[in-house]
Amino acid sequence: MEIGCESPRGSKRKAEEIDGQAPKRIKALHQDVVNKIAAGEIIVAPVHALKELVENAVDAGSTSLEIVVKDGGLKLLQITDNGHGIHRDDMPILCERFTTSKLKTFEDLATIGTYGFRGEALASISHIAHLTITTKTADSSCAWRAHYADGKLTPAKPGQSVEPKPTAGRGGTQITVEDLFYNVPSRQRAFRSPSEEYSKILDIVGRYAVHCAGVAFSCKKHGDSAMSISIPSNASTVDIIRQIYGSAVTNELIDFEVSDEKWGFKASGWTSNANYHSKKTTILLFINNRSVESSAIKKAIEQTYSIYLPKGGRPFIYLSLDIDPQRVDVNVHPTKREVNFLNEDEIVGCICDTIRAKLTQVDTSRTFTTQSLLPANTRPPTTINSRLPTTTARPIQQKPVHVTPARPYENNLVRTDPNLRKITSMLPIPTHQPTTHSEASTTPTYLNIHRSRTECRLTTIKLLRATVRSEMHANLTETFASHTYVGLVDSSRRIVAIQSGVKLFLVDYGLVAQEYFYQLGLADFGNFGSITFEQPLDIHALINLGVDCEKSSSNSDNDGVEWDMVADLVTRQLVERRDMLREYFNLDISPEGELTTIPLLLKGYTPNLAKLPRFLMRLGPCVNWEEEQSCFDTFLRELASFYTPEQLPPYPFKGQTGEEAEKIIPAMASDGAVEDEEVSKRRQEMEGMLEHVLFPALRARLVATKRLLRGVVEVGDLKGLYRVFERC
Secondary structure, X not given: OOOOOOOOOOOOOOHHHHHOOOOXXXXXXXXXXXXXXXXXXXXXXXXXXXXXXXXXHHHOOOOEEEEEEEHHHOOEEEEEEOOOXXXXXXXXXXXXXXXXXXXXXXXXXXXXXXXXXXXXXXXXXXXXXXXXXXXXXXXXXXXXXXXXXXXXXXOOOOOOOOOOEEEOOOOEEEEEEEOOOOOOHHHHHOOOOHHHHHHHHHHXXXXXXXXXXXXXXXEEEOOOOOOOEEEOOOOOHHHHHHHHHOHHHHOOEEEEEEEEOOOOEEEEEEEEOOOOOEOOOEEEEEEXXXXXXXXXXXXXXXXXXXXXXXXXXXXXXXXXXXXXXXXXXXXXXXXXXXXXXXXXXXXXXXXXXXXXXXXXXXXXXXXXXXXXOOHHHOOOOOOHHHOOOOOOOOOOOOOOOOXXXXXXXXXXXXXXXOOXXXXXXXXXXOOOOOOOOOOOOOOOOOOOXXXXXOOOOOHHHHHHHHHHHHOEOHXXXXXXXXXXXXEEEEOOOOEEEEEEOOEEEEEXXXXXXXXXXXXXXXXXXXXXXXXXXXXXXXXXXXXXXXXHHHHHHOOOOOOOOOHHHHHHHHHHHHHHOHHHHHHHHOOEEOOOOEEEEEEEOXXXXXXXXXXXXXXXXXXXXXXXXXXXXXXXXXHHHHHHHHHXXXXXXXXXXXXXXXXXXXXXXXXXXXXXXXXXXXXXXXXXXXXXXXXXXXXXXXXXHOOOEHHHHHHEEEEEEHHHHHXXXXXX
């Protein structure tokens, strides 16, 4: 057997290649192929399946339709009605093609008055989905449930009978369509998103709800308790339009009605007046109670409104057109979306003339939206004498017009005047011993070294920066970018209060600072400043201190760590990589193991050097030195943790120590309590650092990621508080 000798499918063949070949024989397609092709023409999308089912339900005399949709109708499409139901004896042939109760002869098409007539809807659905039908007639003692596949009855489970099963149910029919297009994967992949298909379903349900007077409609997503559409059966047409399309169009509706026996039609509906316009024409067109589309009618209506609406404005219209069935051909489109009828131009002309007359009658007044001129943009009033020539003997004076700016509502005022009293001044300051000048910490001296900024071209750093940008939370970033610092709430839990707009937030500044310093490390990678020690520090001794601290806080019974070897291993590891640490992070270690500089991330902010031993110790086991991207990521995470402000102990209380003191907020500290001098000094330093250094830096450069949401809590909203006060 030769492989690849034939030309590729779909390619042209030369005439000489065809001469020597016998013509291919014509064969009849398999019935399964025929049915799937026909189903693909009739059911193009879930909305078309729903349209057919809704029309069948209305034909059955239903007064209530309940629709449930899952994943845009691809996973589940269920419609329940209270119509006449289906006889049990008709269920075996229910899903066969061209089985219907609405036609007997071809001549019946000339007088057809129902939505459906071909008997192809359920047959087409059964070939491309799993179909279940539960129905009960008025004279039946129970409901009957049957499952269908490829137009025939099929068992619910393998080995069971295909015959319909008796079941409990209410009068009417429930049709459940599951896994639509499960055997047509190319069609299934063509749909963009379930939400887009669901919006199309809501559109078609809304159209039939407007048109079918006396029929209740409800539509919702599977699993949701709230209804997307809920229309009672006694609602008027205007009320339905208001619920589905909004009050803006409903307030500007005018009704019309026109008929002509010569052309054999009658039209009625509601259309918008000249005060309403939108960017897109909304036309609900029903011809003989069937939702259709007509480009000719749409174009004619847009031309009618063009002299009344501003450029680019489009109207809203609901048009119900009843034409003599003998003048209409309904069998011209697989989905019955289009119809042809006689004297189209004359009928459309009559309708447009009626609409034009209505618009002329109500066009005695027009409504225009205006906007007050803002005070900042107010131009100086132009007097009459400024426009007169200089030779005028007696200039005419005009009194200037002063525009009073509109006063904003109290609940919209943003009270963030930095000169006002702050929340920290309302809290009692705990007493402590004064610090002598000799014991005060010296202010660091900054030296500006002129060097050009190095552009980082490492792919791994660019990927890490892109990861941060992809995780950005837009609203939270805007909150930090526009915030005003209120004050430190609790230094032991690392909580501050900030205000953004008219909202007050509590922020975990430890979590936020750690993310900020990590981003700062990525942004300034290879361009860090340096903190230089006057005397070099022995890195081995520092790591030993970190090991002792870590050892005391860990469970020595089951950790299995050889603590005596940790300091030597980490020291050797850092000394071997000192060149990379100096180049990328400005962490300078001599060959003898002496630490001379550490990186400076933020000017005006010095990390707590008591955390330095633990930081150096964690650079060994917590940094992945084998893979480049992971190495940079983990190192910067450890550096950010080192720079993050530490948790301070709670305020001491007179007569209370330990856990008892932690249960009382600092504002309730007694006057007799005395705090450790070093802790008190560090607390004051942190309060100033947070307000004047860290949070101004966050305002300027922080990209708030989604992981920071757990560290920000909204505790107050001015508008919400006003609502509470109004009720009081």
